[in-house]
Amino acid sequence: MEGPRLPPSATFHETDDDKPDDPLPTWHRPTSSLSALPSQDHPPHHWRNHSLNLSPILDTPSRSLPPPDSIPELETYVVQVPRDQIYWTPPPEHAKYVEKLRNNPEKNKKNGCSKRLMWFFIILIAFGFILGAITLILHLVFNPALPVFAVEKLNLKPSSFEVTLRAENPTSNMGVSYVMKPNGVVWLTYKNKRLGRGKFPKMFQAASGSDKVNVNLDGSTKNAVMPPRGSKQAVSLVLKMELKADYEAGPVKKNKEVVVTCDVKVKGLLDAKKVEIVSENCESEFKD
Known part of the structure; x- marks a missing residue:
């Protein structure tokens, strides 16, 4: 009569007893990046002789090892940072x-x-x-140009002189107004002797304008040593004027002082009512 049969696990461990010195099966981690797993110690020899006493090993959660297939393999990724992006930390x-x-x-x-x-x-x-x-x-x-004057006529009257001048404004983009200075006077002299004095009338000239102006001078030739009547000798006279010239072009305004000196040579100053002008030359300059 046969004895009672042992469970399959018992038979399995009885077979294991035939090779007590064989090590337990081991497995390897897929990569070196995993942290070290807890080492497994060999169970005591008396546990191996009784297959029913394997429950302590299986019940211990710290010593239970997952099957090799349950651990996924880790992949390696290469991240490239653009070279033109520089990350730095400010110094302390x-x-x-x-x-x-x-x-x-x-x-x-x-x-x-x-x-x-x-x-x-x-x-x-x-x-x-x-x-x-x-x-x-x-x-x-807007740069004002010097005005140009010329003596056209000179008439002698009993107690005055009448001088006709032509005035030209060569400034092409600015009009000009001529007025006398507060204490200004127009002088007519002969050999530094005063013959007459008067005022220059107020006058406006447009840009590039040309106009005639009459200047009346009070005086006579009595106080001057003149050539005798009937003499054909030319007489040199000097006409001098000091004027204020106000140039204007819209909002642009410039004020100048002009000194005009005219050298005039005439004949028949004492004999005829109309004096003949032999030569004349007028020069103008801005006074600073």
């Missing part, structure tokens, strides 16, 4: 500098005031540069 000296500024509010206030003053001077210099450029352009574009 910057933090000290910022902390120093925080601890010195008065110094920060002074620095702010100095920056505002600097910007104020920069704006002022720029404004002056622009203003100077505009002034230079206006000076070059």
Whole structure:
């Protein structure tokens, strides 16, 4: 009569007893990036002789090992950063500098005031540069030219002289107004002796204009040593005027003082009512 049959596990462990020195089966991690797993110690020899006592090993969660297939293999990825992107950390000296500024509010206030003053001077210099450029352009574009005068007639009356002048304004883009200075006088002299004096009438001339103007001078030839009557000798006279010339072109205005000196040679000053002009030459200049 056969004895009772042992369970299959018992038979399995009885077979294992035939090779007590064989090591337990081991497995390897897929990659070196995994953390080290807890080492498995060999079970005591008396546990191996009884297959029913394997429950302590199986019930211990710290010593249970997952099957090799349950651990996924880790993949390696290569991340490339563009070379033109540089990531850096400011040096610690910057933090000290910022902390120093925080601890010195008065110094920060002074620095702010100095920056505002600097910007104020920069704006002022720029404004002056622009203003100077505009002034230079206006000076070059609107530049008054000297007026031109010429003596056309000279008539002698019992107690006055009548001189007819032609005035020309060569400035092509500005009109001009002629007025006498507050204490200005028009003089007519012969050998530094005064023959007559008077006022230049107020006159306006357009740009590139030409006009005639009559100047009346009070005086006579009694106080001057003149050539005798009937003499054909030419007499040299000097006509001098000091005028204010106000040039204007829209909002642009320029004020000048003009001194005009005319050298006139005449004949028949004492004999005829109409004096003959032999030669004349008028020169103008701006007075600073």
